Amino acid sequence: MTLNTAGLHHVTAIAGDPQANIDFYIKGLGLRLVKKTVNFDNPSTYHLYYGDDAGRPGTLMTFFPWGGVPTGRIGAGQSTSTAFSVPEGSLGWWRNHFKALGVDSVIDRLSSDEERLSLRDPDGLQLDLIASSTIDPRNPWDSASVPADYAVRGQHSSVLTVNDPFRTVDVLINDLGLRVVGEMGNRTRLTAGAEGAGNIIDVIADPMAQQGLTAGGTVHHIAFRVADAFTQDRWRQELVERGFQVTAILDRQYFTSIYFREPGGVLYEIATDTPGFDIDEPLLELGRSLKMPPWLEPSRDAIEHSIAHIELPAENNPTLAGK
Numbered sequence: 001m002t003l004n005t006a007g008l009h010h011v012t013a014i015a016g017d018p019q020a021n022i023d024f025y026i027k028g029l030g031l032r033l034v035k036k037t038v039n040f041d042n043p044s045t046y047h048l049y050y051g052d053d054a055g056r057p058g059t060l061m062t063f064f065p066w067g068g069v070p071t072g073r074i075g076a077g078q079s080t081s082t083a084f085s086v087p088e089g090s091l092g093w094w095r096n097h098f099k100a101l102g103v104d105s106v107i108d109r110l111s112s113d114e115e116r117l118s119l120r121d122p123d124g125l126q127l128d129l130i131a132s133s134t135i136d137p138r139n140p141w142d143s144a145s146v147p148a149d150y151a152v153r154g155q156h157s158s159v160l161t162v163n164d165p166f167r168t169v170d171v172l173i174n175d176l177g178l179r180v181v182g183e184m185g186n187r188t189r190l191t192a193g194a195e196g197a198g199n200i201i202d203v204i205a206d207p208m209a210q211q212g213l214t215a216g217g218t219v220h221h222i223a224f225r226v227a228d229a230f231t232q233d234r235w236r237q238e239l240v241e242r243g244f245q246v247t248a249i250l251d252r253q254y255f256t257s258i259y260f261r262e263p264g265g266v267l268y269e270i271a272t273d274t275p276g277f278d279i280d281e282p283l284l285e286l287g288r289s290l291k292m293p294p295w296l297e298p299s300r301d302a303i304e305h306s307i308a309h310i311e312l313p314a315e316n317n318p319t320l321a322g323k
């Protein structure tokens with residue numbers, strides 16, 4: 001069986017205070033909270049999903065916020081930067097926007113056709129906004145905080161830092177179906193499916209980099225797309241036959257997932273495109289109420305009692321998105 005992903009499905013990171021996380025990703029980055037649910041493995045804490053209007057694969061950034069979580073260390077064996085795609089010429093606007101919010105950022109040129117604005121989220125997570133001369137055709141979430149002319153189109157790429165790139169790149173090519181499209185110094189760029197934003201992995205070879213420590217302000221895992229549960233099951237069997245330690249298929253309510261660790265230490269997930277985020281609330285109301293999978297509903301009262309209260313900014317509601 002040939003294993004091929006269409007690209008990135010989501011990136012999941014660890015945060016501290018959930019309200020600071022919500023305020024930054026909705027008002028700062030201009031994403032939409034498309035699901036407010038609980039961490040299925042620790043239901044007294046949240047799992048927050050941000051993305052475009054519908055939470056399409058390739059636009060999703062998700063967080064496990066734990067108030068008071070220790071700060072981790074960004075380093076080898078991790079996804080060390082998460083990059084979002086923004087329109088060409090928009091980085092000056094973004095720098096002023098973040099400055100007004102008290103967030104420092106730096107603009108540099110990544111390549112002849114890509115400019116990058118680098119910043120940290122409230123927990124120290126490394127983020128980049130990439131403005132490419134290649135047009136990203138995806139429609140942005142039209143938010144009152146970030147006008148559509150500048151808004152994030154979705155993921156651009158994930159940057160993986162590893163001590164030895166050889167086996168990491170080998171797995172990306174032979175077990176996930178990506179292909180190498182460029183080399184820039186110690187950075188190898190690979191792409192999945194149709195080349196373009198949302199399908200890109202940059203592998204940085206840094207033999208001296210200290211191992212990362214997964215905690216607050218670090219990426220927990222990155223997820224690649226698979227079309228449906230049937231293909232996922234076949235893919236899982238194939239990965240097991242190839243010697244990977246792969247988890248059972250887990251029901252994440254909005255998709256199903258398998259996980260395995262690649263040789264460089266980065267945790268990978270393969271997540272289905274279906275059923276999606278409108279399975280338990282209408283598109284217009286995404287993110288508004290606390291959602292739980294059926295197996296946690298009997299404990300809803302106890303969970304709602306123990307979980308931190310958060311306020312959802314008006315920007316998340318399409319009828320209030322300002323024009």
Ligand code: ZN
Nearest residue numbers: 012221223269
């Ligand atoms: Zn995930």
